Amino acid sequence: MSALLTMIGRCTRLTSRDMDALIMSLMLPIMMMVLFVYLFGGAIRTGGDYVTYVAPGVLLLCTAWGAAQTGVGVANDMTTGIVDRFRSMDVSGAALLGGHVMASIVKNIASTVVVIAVALLIGFRPQADLLGWLGACGILVAFILAMSWLSAVVGLLTKSTDAAASFAFIMMFLPYVSSAFVPIDTLPSWLQGVATHQPSTAIIESLRGFLLDQPVGNNPWIGLAWSAGILLVSVTLAAVFFQRRTD
Template sequence: MSSLLTMIGRCTRLTRRDVDALIMSLMLPIMMMVLFVYLFGGAIQTGGDYVTYVAPGVLLLCTVWGAAQTGVGVANDMSTGIVDRFRSMDVGGAAMLGGHVMASIIKNVTSTFVVIGVALLIGFRPKADALQWLAAAGVLVAFILAMSWLAAVVGLLTKSTDAAASFAFVMMFLPYVSSAFVPIRTLPGWLQGVAEHQPSTAIIESVRGFLLDRPVGDHAWIGLAWSGGILLVSVVLAGVFFQRRAD
């Protein structure tokens, strides 16, 4: 546990020192929210204020991007030789990777507050009570945790930070093929099935339902099942690939 806490502190400090990445992680939510609401909102009909519809989607988009950045930190550690120093100090792979993941969660929680703050300023009016806020946060954090571990696996597989960074851009496309920005019924027929049965839609509909005090149905359980499955597979693969890279 002490090794994990040390690694969390280290990764958090590295995040603060990377000013460019820190600014981007905080500015991206603002730019995305303003872009979709003011440039596209007038042309998209969702049956209500577009900011109310799109805010949960922007939340997920920014958390996915932030979680994917975990792979960059892992790839950097694996390519600089610092892993050998950690192992000489009896710091295992679980602690090192866990430090990156937890630092990612901390950064993503911060960006989530930024998104919510900007959304409130431009007209988002959630109707959730305290319990619903906690439920929405729980679903989001579970997904961030799963995607951060998946990004860590990518960081172990790639040979450079540039290759790991490209994964972040690939991951950002996942929320677009969902109910994040437009109702699924407006998508082409062949794409509707994909959008309905991928994890982003379940997470977004859960958060949207909790924050707007609407029926959530099975979306929350489906979203948590996706997160749990991705997390389990990613943790196992991370352990296998770390041993291969470190040996």
């Protein structure tokens, strides 16, 4: 636990010193919200204010991008030799990777606050009570945790930070094929099945229901099941690949 806390502090400090990445992680939510609401919102019909519909989707999109950056930090550690120094001080792989994951969660919480603040400024009016906010935060943090560990696996597999960074762009495409920005029934029929049965849709519909005080159905449980499954597989693979990279 002491090593984990130390690694969390280290990764958090590294994040705060990388001003380019920090500014991008905070500016991206603003750019995405403004882009979809003001450029595309007038052409998309969702049965209400588009900012109300799109805000949960932008939340997920930005957290997915932020979680994917975990792999960049892991890849950098694996290629610069710092891991050998840590292992000589008996720092475990779990503590090293866990530090990157927890720092990612902290950064993503900051991005989430920015998304909500911008959405409120341009007309988003959530109707959630305390339990609704807790439910939305819980399912979003579970998703960030799972995606951050998945990104850590990518960082262990890739041989450079550039290759790890490409995973962020892949992660950003997943929410587009969901109910994030348009209703699923407006998609081509062959794409509707994919959009309905992928993790982003269940999580977005849960966020939408919790924040707008609407029925959520089974979506939270489906979203949590996806996050738990991804987390379990990712942690297992991370342990295996870290051992292989450091033997």
